[in-house]
Amino acid sequence: MSSSLISPSELDYIIRGVDDNLRADGRGRLDYREVILETGLIFQANGSARCRLSKGTDVLVGVKVEIGSIEIDGTDEEVAAVKAKRGRVVCNVECSPIASQQFAGRGADDINNELTQLVDRVLNGPQGGLNLEKLCIIPGEECWVVYIDALVLDYGGNILDLIFMTIRAALYNTRVPKTVIEEDKEVEISDDVEEWERIEGWELVPISITLNKIGTRHIVDATVLEELATKAKLSVMVNKNGKICGIQKIGGGSIEHGLLNEMMQTGRSIGQNLILNLDKMLQKEDEINAERAKNDKIGFFAAA
Amino acid sequence: MADRRRIQGPEVSVAPIILKSPNKIQLLDENLCRRNGRNLEDIRSIYLKTGLISQANGSAFIELSKTKIVCGVYGPRQTKIPAFSGKGNLNCEIKFAPFSCPKRRPPYRDSQEKELSQLIYEALTPSIRLDLLPKSTIDIYITILENDGTASCLAAAITCASVAVADAGIEMLDLVPACSASYINGQIFMDSDLIEEKRESGSLVLSYMPSLKEITHILQSGEVELNLTSQAIEQCTDSCSKIYSIMIDSLLLPIQNMK
Amino acid sequence: MSRHEPIGPQGLRQDGRRADQLRNINCKPSVLSQSDGSSYIEQGYTKCLAAVYGPRETRQKAQILHNKALITVEISLAPFSMSERKKRKKFDKRLLEIASAVKQTFEPIIMTNLFPRSQIDIFLQILQYDGGMTQICINAATLALIDAGIPMLEYVCACSAGIVEDTTILDLNNSEESLGIPELTVALLPQSQKVTLLQLETRLHVDKLESVTAMAIKGAKEVYKKLDKTSRDYIGDLLQKSNPT
Numbered sequence: 075m076s077s078s079l080i081s082p083s084e085l086d087y088i089i090r091g092v093d094d095n096l097r098a099d100g101r102g103r104l105d106y107r108e109v110i111l112e113t114g115l116i117f118q119a120n121g122s123a124r125c126r127l128s129k130g131t132d133v134l135v136g137v138k139v140e141i142g143s144i145e146i147d148g149t150d151e152e153v154a155a156v157k158a159k160r161g162r163v164v165c166n167v168e169c170s171p172i173a174s175q176q177f178a179g180r181g182a183d184d185i186n187n188e189l190t191q192l193v194d195r196v197l198n199g200p201q202g203g204l205n206l207e208k209l210c211i212i213p214g215e216e217c218w219v220v221y222i223d224a225l226v227l228d229y230g231g232n233i234l235d236l237i238f239m240t241i242r243a244a245l246y247n248t249r250v251p252k253t254v255i256e257e258d259k260e261v262e263i264s265d266d267v268e269e270w271e272r273i274e275g276w277e278l279v280p281i282s283i284t285l286n287k288i289g290t291r292h293i294v295d296a297t298v299l300e301e302l303a304t305k306a307k308l309s310v311m312v313n314k315n316g317k318i319c320g321i322q323k324i325g326g327g328s329i330e331h332g333l334l335n336e337m338m339q340t341g342r343s344i345g346q347n348l349i350l351n352l353d354k355m356l357q358k359e360d361e362i363n364a365e366r367a368k369n370d371k372i373g374f375f376a377a378a
Numbered sequence: 379m380a381d382r383r384r385i386q387g388p389e390v391s392v393a394p395i396i397l398k399s400p401n402k403i404q405l406l407d408e409n410l411c412r413r414n415g416r417n418l419e420d421i422r423s424i425y426l427k428t429g430l431i432s433q434a435n436g437s438a439f440i441e442l443s444k445t446k447i448v449c450g451v452y453g454p455r456q457t458k459i460p461a462f463s464g465k466g467n468l469n470c471e472i473k474f475a476p477f478s479c480p481k482r483r484p485p486y487r488d489s490q491e492k493e494l495s496q497l498i499y500e501a502l503t504p505s506i507r508l509d510l511l512p513k514s515t516i517d518i519y520i521t522i523l524e525n526d527g528t529a530s531c532l533a534a535a536i537t538c539a540s541v542a543v544a545d546a547g548i549e550m551l552d553l554v555p556a557c558s559a560s561y562i563n564g565q566i567f568m569d570s571d572l573i574e575e576k577r578e579s580g581s582l583v584l585s586y587m588p589s590l591k592e593i594t595h596i597l598q599s600g601e602v603e604l605n606l607t608s609q610a611i612e613q614c615t616d617s618c619s620k621i622y623s624i625m626i627d628s629l630l631l632p633i634q635n636m637k
Numbered sequence: 638m639s640r641h642e643p644i645g646p647q648g649l650r651q652d653g654r655r656a657d658q659l660r661n662i663n664c665k666p667s668v669l670s671q672s673d674g675s676s677y678i679e680q681g682y683t684k685c686l687a688a689v690y691g692p693r694e695t696r697q698k699a700q701i702l703h704n705k706a707l708i709t710v711e712i713s714l715a716p717f718s719m720s721e722r723k724k725r726k727k728f729d730k731r732l733l734e735i736a737s738a739v740k741q742t743f744e745p746i747i748m749t750n751l752f753p754r755s756q757i758d759i760f761l762q763i764l765q766y767d768g769g770m771t772q773i774c775i776n777a778a779t780l781a782l783i784d785a786g787i788p789m790l791e792y793v794c795a796c797s798a799g800i801v802e803d804t805t806i807l808d809l810n811n812s813e814e815s816l817g818i819p820e821l822t823v824a825l826l827p828q829s830q831k832v833t834l835l836q837l838e839t840r841l842h843v844d845k846l847e848s849v850t851a852m853a854i855k856g857a858k859e860v861y862k863k864l865d866k867t868s869r870d871y872i873g874d875l876l877q878k879s880n881p882t
Contacts (some may be wrong), residue, residue: 136717172688191493201601223716321598327502328592
């Protein structure tokens with residue numbers, strides 16, 4: 075996938091640094107980069123957020139809700155009965171060629187597919203957190219379809235974790251309009267801009283913590299060079315309650331049994347702390363957004 | 379905004395009538411036995427045979443009651459457009475036969491198949507000595523003839539592909555058996571089939587190299603407590619060791635027959 | 638839906654602008670970490686990011702030009718950029734056409750003969766779209782090329798103009814575009830006063846062409862002032878940072 079190469083001396087430098095718990099940018103093994111968060115930047119979307127990892131990775135997520143028909147799956151009655159009362163979530167991840175030259179042309183197809191499937195699996199399963207039953211409008215017929223589109227704008231390593239963080243923030247920011255069902259089962263969307271609801275269950279949406287095995291140790295939040303030195307990656311999805319919502323090994327290389335358990339424990343505790351911090355930032359975002367609206371200072375880099 | 383100038387499809391669509399089946403499917407009876415007489419921790423019996431595709435360098439067929447998978451390995455052969463790399467390339471392609479699932483699968487590769495191919499690639503690479511095969515490519519083609527649960531299919535595909543690679547005589551560190559488990563109502567159902575999978579709240583697929591004691595792939599979904607995950611990982615590694623002996627037997631059988 | 642009048646009784650347009658007023662432009666160079674040059678620009682609600690890579694080795698041997706550099710342009714549109722969600726294929730015909738227009742605009746301006754057998758890539762990402770795709774792409778690319786330090790003859794600044802009955806209007810937004818107002822896009826070289834791109838896709842009376850072109854050129858000059866100020870300010874900041882004394 076990655077066309078970039080790393081020289082043996084660079085590799086050695088990174089491995090020794092990780093061994094000594096001191097990385098090239100001064101962080102320890104389990105330190106995260108600073109997360110910068112903005113919400114509500116895209117007017118044409120129902121919800122949006124943008125997250126950056128200090129001066130590296132940059133992800134923008136737009137959430138759109140549209141009325142769609144419920145999909146009927148006729149193979150298993152019990153399963154179909156549950157599905158008939160649920161809304162849907164559709165995820166899509168795109169790596170823009172402006173993020174890195176390796177995404178130009180068709181170069182991003184594989185990684186787009188891999189990330190889309192991964193995000194889709196986590197958000198559409200029972201662990202996704204969102205209360206899909208609340209998104210149903212008329213059981214068996216119409217429901218809200220939540221389209222989550224993530225766009226990677228800048229690539230400084232650790233895309234997956236940032237995508238999940240941004241999606242969570244964008245879902246927090248999403249406003250679902252109220253609907254009125256008329257007599258002929260026609261669904262009317264309320265015209266009143268003030269009449270909206272937040273998607274229920276956004277706080278339970280998991281985030282991912284990716285642990286990179288370098289040498290015999292593991293680190294979080296790897297940079298591009300550190301990712302090249304990584305033997306195996308383990309992504310642990312965690313929600314606010316500390317439940318594991320998914321585990322996936324990514325990339326070649328294998329992990330020893332004992333190390334796997336240790337990595338899962340680390341991932342879980344780091345994930346929970348990170349969620350607490352993100353929630354604090356999101357609460358502040360509402361105030362900041364109101365302030366920005368007053369000064370007419372809305373926009374990507376106007377605020378930065 | 380809707381296009382008003384064109385004729386739209388019908389405004390109202392009617393859902394097909396779904397008949398309720400008279401009795402609910404019971405996953406477990408009172409003796410904690412599953413529908414097909416297995417215990418919770420039992421895996422289905424495995425039939426594994428090598429060398430059935432004469433054109434391929436190595437091949438294998440695996441059958442776990444309704445799940446049927448065939449795999450062919452071609453290579454190592456010369457890479458067509460050699461990129462700068464000291465290692466060999468591994469190319470995995472998995473395909474569901476159009477008739478393998480309850481719904482027809484179109485014959486072209488869809489995004490799920492692309493992802494499964496990637497997962498199998500990641501599960502197998504740690505076991506194959508690609509560093510001994512610079513400028514060459516190994517192609518692994520897997521066809522799922524019958525699918526009885528996607529997680530168990532993925533696990534069986536990894537097992538089958540690993541045996542086929544060994545059958546092709548490619549140098550490996552170890553065989554890679556894989557096993558799946560479902561979390562249903564806080565219990566772990568090993569090697570679940572389609573009906574169990576539809577009711578699960580989460581699943582785990584694990585591939586493991588028993589002699590090196592290294593995990594080559596892990597994929598878990600569902601909201602699960604950490605200790606339940608650890609328990610499932612234990613159970614899966616145990617089952618992997620059992621599958622490992624079946625894999626070895628299947629590889630030895632043709633050689634013993636030759637004598 | 639009643640037909641909206643593009644110009645109200647007080648001579649103001651739907652979004653409150655005068656006929657000859659540009660939308661508010663905000664821009665910033667050097668916003669991305671991986672590219673050699675990048676820029677962000679927003680013109681009203683149309684927002685665009687640009688990244689430039691190169692000059693570097695040509696990736697496909699068949700494309701090598703032995704006397705000058707090869708320029709490639711790729712435009713992508715975010716799925717949430719329009720009011721209706723639509724997943725565009727990467728090789729959408731309309732985007733390819735605009736990309737080709739942008740490429741042809743820059744080919745004579747970038748001093749490609751300085752970099753034989755190499756390649757310069759321009760990637761554009763539209764984050765939000767409210768009309769004026771070609772012009773914002775050209776303006777964003779200009780700023781990113783300057784940030785990448787690629788030698789150019791001069792700035793390229795683009796602007797669009799249209800005409801409603803007898804009033805020429807500057808810088809059309811999406812709702813004005815969808816009313817079917819004839820739109821003319823001009824890319825101007827502000828110092829030599831030359832035009833490198835002139836695009837008109839609808840019918841326009843020949844008598845009106847001159848006034849509309851003049852209006853678009855006027856807009857392009859304003860865009861030039863903004864871009865020039867932004868890049869000078871940015872370079873000034875850099876200089877100050879590099880020697881604080």
